[in-house]
Amino acid sequence: xxxxxxxxxxxxxxxxxxxxxxxxxxxxxxxxxxxxxxxxxxxxxxxxxxxxxxxxxxxxxxxxxxxxxxxxxxxxxxxxxxxxxxxxxxxxxxxxxxxxxxxxxxxxxxxxxxxxxxxxxxxxxxxxxxxxxxxxxxxxxxx
Amino acid sequence: xxxxxxxxxxxxxxxxxxxxxxxxxxxxxxxxxxxxxxxxxxxxxxxxxxxxxxxxxxxxxxxxxxxxxxxxxxxxxxxxxxxxxxxxxxxxxxxxxxxxxxxxxxxxxxxxxxxxxxxxxxx
Numbered sequence: 001x002x003x004x005x006x007x008x009x010x011x012x013x014x015x016x017x018x019x020x021x022x023x024x025x026x027x028x029x030x031x032x033x034x035x036x037x038x039x040x041x042x043x044x045x046x047x048x049x050x051x052x053x054x055x056x057x058x059x060x061x062x063x064x065x066x067x068x069x070x071x072x073x074x075x076x077x078x079x080x081x082x083x084x085x086x087x088x089x090x091x092x093x094x095x096x097x098x099x100x101x102x103x104x105x106x107x108x109x110x111x112x113x114x115x116x117x118x119x120x121x122x123x124x125x126x127x128x129x130x131x132x133x134x135x136x137x138x139x140x141x142x143x
Numbered sequence: 144x145x146x147x148x149x150x151x152x153x154x155x156x157x158x159x160x161x162x163x164x165x166x167x168x169x170x171x172x173x174x175x176x177x178x179x180x181x182x183x184x185x186x187x188x189x190x191x192x193x194x195x196x197x198x199x200x201x202x203x204x205x206x207x208x209x210x211x212x213x214x215x216x217x218x219x220x221x222x223x224x225x226x227x228x229x230x231x232x233x234x235x236x237x238x239x240x241x242x243x244x245x246x247x248x249x250x251x252x253x254x255x256x257x258x259x260x261x262x263x264x265x266x
Contacts, residue, residue, distance in 0.1 A: 017179050017180075018177055018178055018179065019176065019177035019179070019180055020176070020177050021173055021174060021176065021177055022177040022178045022186060023177060047173075047174065048188075055192070055207075056191070056195070056207060056208040057188035057189065057192040057195070058188070060188050060191065061186065061188040064187075064188075086179065088184075088187070088216065089187040089188070090215070090216055091213070091214065091215050091216065092211055092213070092214040093211070093212070093213050093214075094210075094211075094212070095208075095210060095211035095214075095261070096209070096210050097207065097208060097209050097210065100207065137211070
């Protein structure tokens with residue numbers, strides 16, 4: 001299988017098991033062993049939008065899927081797995097909301113993996129719109 | 144957003160300083176088309192959204208989650224297991240802020256799905 005550093009549009013489905021209407025990553029880019037970057041443009045019909053604003057649960061889902069895509073990327077690129085594993089959120093910690101993004105905004109998220117112990121990946125996520133911090137948190141993802 | 148099509152509130156009562164909601168998930172919601180195809184699992188973040196909407200029922204105001212100290216997803220929730228759930232909210236209300244401990248469990252409170260500690264503020 002080709003090792004690609006950037007996955008976007010339809011290709012993102014190779015890294016994640018989530019599908020419409022809850023697929024919350026538009027583009028994935030691997031930066032290093034422990035760091036990746038993702039983005040998502042907020043569509044008007046996004047299931048997590050209320051009155052033109054993208055809500056906190058949507059932000060948490062986007063951050064979780066960003067990390068899940070990273071786990072999927074590693075499994076496919078380095079372990080020779082055909083299908084990305086299903087990831088579940090185990091824990092959300094120290095979530096802070098800056099502001100709610102609006103329809104049409106593009107979220108840019110950085111994931112830093114802190115540890116991988118057995119099937120639990122611990123990481124931090126930070127989401128920005130332009131240069132403004134939208135939300136940050138720590139999470140545990142179980143595979 | 145989710146109320147009345149992702150879940151419904153069957154009963155809502157206040158006891159001492161706690162608020163207890165009896166709720167049922169609705170298995171036909173379109174979120175299950177994508178989470179996951181052929182394998183419906185209730186998204187953890189939808190449980191968080193249910194908490195927000197129940198807090199809104201208590202305050203009668205539109206609320207947002209400004210911080211989460213800790214939210215644990217203890218057991219996997221499916222729409223099948225979600226027909227008779229209890230959402231128990233212990234809030235501390237101060238002006239526009241609601242700090243709350245919330246537990247989502249089955250009706251007997253023996254199987255816990257989600258525990259949550261965080262702060263909501265009026266929008």
